[in-house]
Amino acid sequence: MAQIHETTLEIDLKALAHNYNYLSSKLSSATKKLGVVKAFAYGSDSVEIAKKLEELEIDFFAVAYTQEGITLRKGGIRKPILVLHPQSTNFDEIIQHCLTPSIYSKFVLEHFIASAEAHKQNHYPIHLKLNTGLNRLGFDPDEVNYILQQLKNTSSVKVEGIFSHLAASEDPNEKDFTHYQIETYKKVSEEIIEALNYKPIRHLCNTSGIINYPEAHFEMVRTGIGLYGFGNSAEEDKKLIPVASLKTIVSQIHHLKKGETVGYNRKFKAEKDTKTATLPLGHADGINRIYGMQKTNVEVNGKLAPIIGNVCMDMLMIDITGIDCKEGDEVILFGKEKSAENFANNAGTISYELITSISQRVKRKFIY
Structure with a gap:
C-alpha cells in the first residue's frame, strides 16, 4: 500500500464486505x-x-x-x-x-x-x-x-x-x-x-x-x-477485519537532554537523553487528551512508541528513543494489525468512542 503523506483515515470497503458476509453467515437466509x-x-x-x-x-x-x-x-x-x-x-x-x-x-x-x-x-x-x-x-x-x-x-x-x-x-x-x-x-x-x-x-x-x-x-x-471490524470479544475480533486505519507522519524529530520537557504544562520530563517525534494530529482530530501521558502508543516502522505529555489540539508527541525513523515516515495509530480496541483500552475507553471521534477534517481514503 502506498505511503501516506498526511493524516489519513483509510477505509477498506473490502473489509466491510468481509465483515458483512461473516455476520450474514450466522443468520438464516430469511x-x-x-x-x-x-x-x-x-x-x-x-x-x-x-x-x-x-x-x-x-x-x-x-x-x-x-x-x-x-x-x-x-x-x-x-x-x-x-x-x-x-x-x-x-x-x-x-x-x-x-x-x-x-x-x-x-x-x-x-x-x-x-x-x-x-x-x-x-x-x-x-x-x-x-x-x-x-x-x-x-x-x-x-x-x-x-x-x-x-x-x-x-x-x-x-x-x-x-x-x-x-x-x-x-x-x-x-x-x-x-x-x-x-x-x-x-x-x-x-x-x-x-x-x-x-x-x-x-x-x-x-x-x-x-x-x-x-x-x-x-x-x-x-x-x-x-x-x-469489532466483535466485542477477542475470539470474534479474529474473524473480523477493522475497516478503518488511522495513519499519519512524523512532522519533526527532537533530541532532548536529560531534564528537558515536552508539551503544555511540561507534563513529560526526560529522565535520560530522549528522542521524540511530533505528529500532525491532536484532540481536534479525535485523539483526545486521555491518550497522552504514556497511556497508549503508536507504531513507527514496526516499533511501538508511547504518546508522551499532553495531547495538543493539532499535535501530539511520541517517544521514539531507539527507533530508526526519519521525518516524513508513516505512523500507525490503529488499523488491521494494531487494534483500535487495544489503543482505546490502554487509555481506559472503548473502540466505539475512539473510532467515532475521528474528526471530519481528517482526510478519508477509500480502498475498493
Missing part, C-alpha cells in the same frame, strides 16, 4: 439485515459505507438522528432508513425524505401521528421501540394498551417494525438478564402483533446478539460495530 451507519458510519463515511452495503444487498439502515438520514438520501441511498432517536421538530423532514421513525414514547407517538395526518399520509411506516431493561428509550410493557388505542384511532401510520435493544449481549456474566430481556420482548411484541392482526418485522439483536443469541434473531437483526 433473516433481514439492518446496517447501523450513525455517527458518520462509526467515524468513517456514512454514504460510502451505505453504498457498499446496498451493493451487498442489505435490507435496512439505521441512523441516530434525522439529519444523518437526510444525508444518506441526498447521497443516493434508497433502502429504508430507520431514525433511532427522532425529535418532534424534525417530523416534517422525516416524511419529506421518506425516513422511518422510531416511536419510543407517548409524546413521540402522538406528535408523529399528528404530523402524518397533516401530511395526509396513509399507513406511513413506523417502528415501535420497547423498553425491556436498558431504560434509555422505549415504551414500557404497561403502555401497550395506550399504543394500540392510538393506532386504532388513525390510518395515517402503520407498524412496520417492533424492536428493543439488548443491554449486555456481549457479557457472559449477564446472560440471565439478556434472557429476561428476550422473553420480555417476545411477550410484549406478541401482544401487540395479536392486536394488530398482522406481523411487523421484529428486531432485537445487535452485533453481540447476532453472535451469542441465535434464538433471538427474529425477522431482522441490527449490526453496527461488527460491520466495522
